Amino acid sequence: MCMLRDVSLENAIETYEAALPYGDMIVGIGLDSNEYDRPPMMFNKLYSRARKDGLKITCHCDVTQKNTHEHIRQ
Numbered sequence: 001m002c003m004l005r006d007v008s009l010e011n012a013i014e015t016y017e018a019a020l021p022y023g024d025m026i027v028g029i030g031l032d033s034n035e036y037d038r039p040p041m042m043f044n045k046l047y048s049r050a051r052k053d054g055l056k057i058t059c060h061c062d063v064t065q066k067n068t069h070e071h072i073r074q
Contacts, residue, residue: 002032002060005043012046020053028056035065040074 001019003012019026029050031040040047040059047057061071 001026001028002030003043003046004033005031005038005040006034009043009045012043013049016046016050023053026055028058030058030060032060035060035062035071037066039067039071 001016003015005012016029029046031038031043050057059071059074061068065071
């Protein structure tokens with residue numbers, strides 16, 4: 001399940017919570033969409049919760065974006 005990273009953390013958490021009743025169909029969460037000035041760490045609270053819920057986490061990072069390597073490390 002991908003969250004749009006160009007929206008707020010609160011919106012991503014709302015989306016995650018809305019999907020919880022279907023958790024048996026969700027393997028993991030990730031971030032997608034525009035990553036400019038939207039590092040993965042902005043969504044750390046969501047990632048932590050997903051890990052506690054037993055989900056895998058991932059994040060898409062484009063090689064042409066500012067701070068790509070830092071985003072990959074995060």
